[in-house]
Amino acid sequence: DGGITQSPKYLFRKEGQNVTLSCEQNLNHDAMYWYRQDPGQGLRLIYYSQIVNDFQKGDIAEGYSVSREKKESFPLTVTSAQKNPTAFYLCASTFSRDNYGYTFGSGTRLTVV
Amino acid sequence: SQQGEEDPQALSIQEGENATMNCSYKTSINNLQWYRQNSGRGLVHLILIRSNEREKHSGRLRVTLDTSKKSSSLLITASRAADTASYFCATDAVRIKAAGNKLTFGGGTRVLVKP
Secondary structure, three states: OOOOEEOOOOOEOOOOOOEEEEEEEOOOOEEEEEEEEEEOOOOOEEEOOOOOOOOOOOOOOOOOOEOEEOOOOOOOEOOOOOOOEEEEEEEEOOOOOOOOOOOOOEEEEEEEE | OOOOEEEEEEEEOOOOOOOEEEEOOOOEEEEEEEEEEOOOOOEOOOOOOOOOOOOOEEEOOEEEEEOOOEEEEEEEEOOHHHEEEEEEEEEOOOOOOOHOOOOOEOOOEEEEEEE
């Protein structure tokens, strides 16, 4: 079955650590996205990528980094420069053409301990 | 920045009643989409309405779009307890081609359907 997989489901980070969240899709989608969701809030765009080896900053990119070496994979690194990383992180993918909906992963909940 | 803003922020209804929520946005759009999120889960795409469409149906869902007022509404008819979730509108703004397509989400409406 085609889908988009995020791992891990829960992640704990110590102060000063970098952590990487995984996102893999087998839907043959061109575009992939990372969103952050805080409790009771909507989604804010961190980074997105339309094609392999290219990505753009979203609205809240500071303290995050990404790579897109393969079409299927779009990992997100939360660096120590991100001062308030505790949140729910959602990855999504779609075709890079107009008028397609997104497919979302099930999310990674990151907590700073 | 929040392009779409939902109203109300929360809604509580009895099973069998209809639920209506609204979304307002600020810039010209290619399409507007509605998503559902169960607590602690990812979002699920419900329906997409293009800028040249005024109404769309999918099962018990009815979406309207008024581009002159920059607003949309989502109606869930004959609600069920299983419809309890948060509902988000998302807009795909008209953009420079090189910028790539991306959705901007509103803050959501939390719907509670009581059995």
